[in-house]
Amino acid sequence: MSIQNQQLQRLINNTYITKKRVSAGSFGVVYCGQDINTRAIVAIKIDKGNKEDTSLEREAEILKRLQQTPQIPKLHWAGKDGDSNVLVIQYLGRDLTHFMKTFRKFSLKCVLIIADQMINIIESIHKNKVLHRDIKPENVLVGKEDEENLLYIVDFGISKFYKDENDSHISFRENQPFIGTTRYASINAHKGFSLSRRDDLESLGYMLIFLLKGQLPWQNLQFIDEEDKMRQVGQMKMKIDINELCKGIPIEFGRFLDYTKGLPFKAEPNYKYCQSLFKKISQEHNYQQKDLIFDWDLGPKSERIDDKKKYSIEGHMPSSSNNSNLINNKISLFKKSKDEISSNNIGGSLLNYSQEQLEMNSLLKTPEQRKSSLAPDINRRKNRMQSVSSYNDSHSEIDFNNGSIMLRIQPSMLSRLSKISFNSNSRVNNSKQNLCLTPEQKRCEKKLSITPNSYILQITGQQQKTIARNSNSQQKLSYKKEEETIKEFSKMNEADEGIERQYMLLKQAAVNARFKKSIS
Secondary structure, three states: OOOOHHHOEEEEOOOOOEEEEEEEOOOOOEEEEEEEEOOOOOEEEEEEOOOOOOOOHHHHHHHHHHOOOOOOOOOOEEEOOEEEEEEEEEOOOOEEHHHHHHHOOOOOOHHHHHHHHHHHHHHHHHHHHHEOOOOOHHEEEEEHHHOOOOEEEOOOOOOEEOOOOOEEEEOOOOOOOOOOOOOOOHHHHOOOOOHHHHHHHHHHHHHHHHHHHHHOOOHOOOOOHHHHHHHHHHHHHHHHOOOHHHOOOOOOOHHHHHHHHOOOOOOOOOHHHHHHHHHHHHHHHOOOOHHOOHHHHHHHHHHHEEEEEEHHOOOOOHHHHHHHHHOOOOOOOOOOOOOOOOOOOOHHHHHHHHHHHHHHHHHHOOHHHHHHHHHHHHHHHHHHHHHHHHHHHHOOOOHHHOOHHHOOOOOHHHHHHHHHHOOOHHHHHHHHHHHOOOOHHHHHHHHHHHHHHHHHHHHHHHHHHHHHHHHHHHHHHHHHHHHHHHHHHHHHHHHHHHHHHHHHHHHEEEEHHHHHHOOO
16 A cells, blocks of 8 residues: 555544545545445545534434435434544435546437436435535435446535424525535525425426536636626526526426426425426337436447457457467577568568467477478478579579578578679579580580681781680689589589578477477
8 A cells, every 4th residue: 555545544433434535625525435344335525614503413303304305315323533523424426526537418318317316315305304515426426336227315514494393494594505516406596485395396307407408508607706606607597598508408498497496495395396397208209217327327338348359359268279379488599580571571570470370380290291391391492492593694683582481491501692793694604504514515615715817917926815814724723613603503502502401400309399398
């Protein structure tokens, strides 16, 4: 564990330990923690302290009242730890704003599920005499594990009981401080009126439109400060027409807002009617219950399918391919060096693949079959070596070197051959012609080539005789060098055949050694 994480760790009530910082706000910090006894993961909220009446104390009181309400986080422990107030509650999944960053906006199916569940949760809260007063996507979280299809409302820091123990409703008041989040707050909150059940549903209406369209009209306003922002947004909410606000989406969203705005301060909303508006949309679009799935539930499935495809391609290869991969990971005599591979990478890879196939085929053969297969290979290489000189007549030195891979000629052989075959093409041609002549023809050609011109002798006299003798001696030296070259070439062929034979023996020994290792 890092030093930073060790510094973040804090033991709460000798039971809960902070593990990782999750988020922070005006009230304090939220950590992901763990119960050291049960090993259960929890959420730990710690305020900044030094306050007489903190939001965490109020939230703890509200949560105690709502513990029997479904889709409300469970309260594990609440109290003082040093100078700080601490709240330990159920650890939940991501909030809706996290998914909005990915999807930009949700599908109609997804928003209809959110609307149905949120109306149920708000109704349950209201039945317990509680107003949330801050309905927004940040405070709507997805459940974990088996409850991934359920939504939870969290953060009751500014919540309030709207009825007392005698079931008496709170009184209506004006000039109240603004409560809530500017983007989703009700018009009554902007006017400074006391909030009631109708205002929770109005905030839900703005939230649903935002989730479906991806934005609200008052998000683009320019303002000086927070007070100016609240004033401008409130004025726009009062002036905007419902049809304009709900343009491009089902009109039932506008009817839902009209209904909530028209409710009296103390009136109990008709939650069933509100749900019927959104169920009507589902019926008009022929949505079945199985079709109503959260958008983020579809994402991981497709990712898992892609992962499976990728895994099947990269991780699960046929057994024969796995065997070839084992061979590829070992050093092989068949693999060419970088200097030997041509500039064409595709060709080089194909050559390596063919060599490995030869290795595998040789492993499956008996010793007698391998011997019989090696003999033609040696003869074939011998014939290729003997035809090098004729090949040089029609190809340049560069082409010859590039073709060495296909001919399987060692680089040392090429350098020796190039000294002989590329120094003088005419010399090689002359050596070929001399090989075809009989000794008598050669002597005749020598006599013809060194016979002095009588006319020149008469003019130059003795000086011409000297020149003829010098040319004769030079010609004899050139013939001698050509004969030595031919003899060297023939000796080299014989020596290289021995080298080829040794190479094949070493190659066979390497394959046999590898075959024995794989068996052991």
